[in-house]
Each structure stands twice: as C-alpha cells, then as structure tokens.
Amino acid sequence: MILGTKPHTTIVTTKPITYSLTVKDLTGLALSVSGSIRVPNLTTTALSIKISGSGMITANGTANDQYLEISGSGRYLTDGLTSETMKARICGSGTASVAAMDVLDARSDSRRSAAGWVPRPDAAEALERDLGDIPRTGDRASPGR
DSSP states (O other): OOOSOOTTOOOOOSSOOOOOOOOSOOOEEEEEESOEEEEEEEEEEEEEEEEEESOEEEEEEEEEEEEEEEEESOEEEEEEEEEEEEEEEEESSOEEEEEEEEEEEEEESSTTOEEEEOOSHHHHHHHHHHHTTOOOTTOOOOTTO
16 A cells, blocks of 8 residues: 555645554555654564655564665664564664564664664674674763764
C-alpha cells in the first residue's frame, strides 16, 4: 500500500495530513523524503524498514527480527520495540536507536549514526569491538564529537 499524492500534485494545507491504518500483519515500512510514521503496539515476526530522506519512524512492541536501511538524515527511534536480531545499515547522517536482545549488527558510513542498546554483557562487548567509539544511547558525548 502506498499513501501519498499522485505524481506532480501539489497540496497546500494549514494542518498536517494524517493517515490512520489498521493492518493484519505488518512486515515492512518505507518512508521517503520527509514525514513520520508512528507504530504503537506492534507484534510481528520480521520487520523490514527503509527510510530515505529526512523522515522519522517510531515504534513500540516486538519484532523477532528487524532489518533497517537509512539513507540521508532519517531517524528510527524504537527503544520500545524489542527484537532478538537487529541489522542496521545507515548511509548519511541518519540515526537509529534500537533494542536488540541477542544480535545487533550495525554498519554506518558516519561515526555519529549508530545508536543501540544491548542488555547482554557479551553482546555489548562484541558491539564495542564492531562500532568502536560511536556514541550509543546512554553515552555522554565527549568534547570534539
């Protein structure tokens, strides 16, 4: 399902346009250019997310596996969406804040893009080896970052 306007259409509004949907099985989200998507109370086995541009997606609930791609300055804020496995690829100045219980595979072309939370000590140590000094949720940025 694609929500938006027809190509080459201009709409001038005084208030934001809001779509409210109920779906049986949500397995993917895509957001391009700008805008926002809010997903409360999600329960799914796998979720694929693509953000291009400056859009923002927020979500809460559970998704066994997540795959995230951000290109541009998009934001993915899902501390309240727990997953067993989270794979994230960020190109540009985008940011992600996620909760992964077992595996967090985060790759970024920018030192400031990856943020994550991993509760298991062994997973946190592996994350530190993979991401180096990229600031993660809860880290305090040091001067010069």
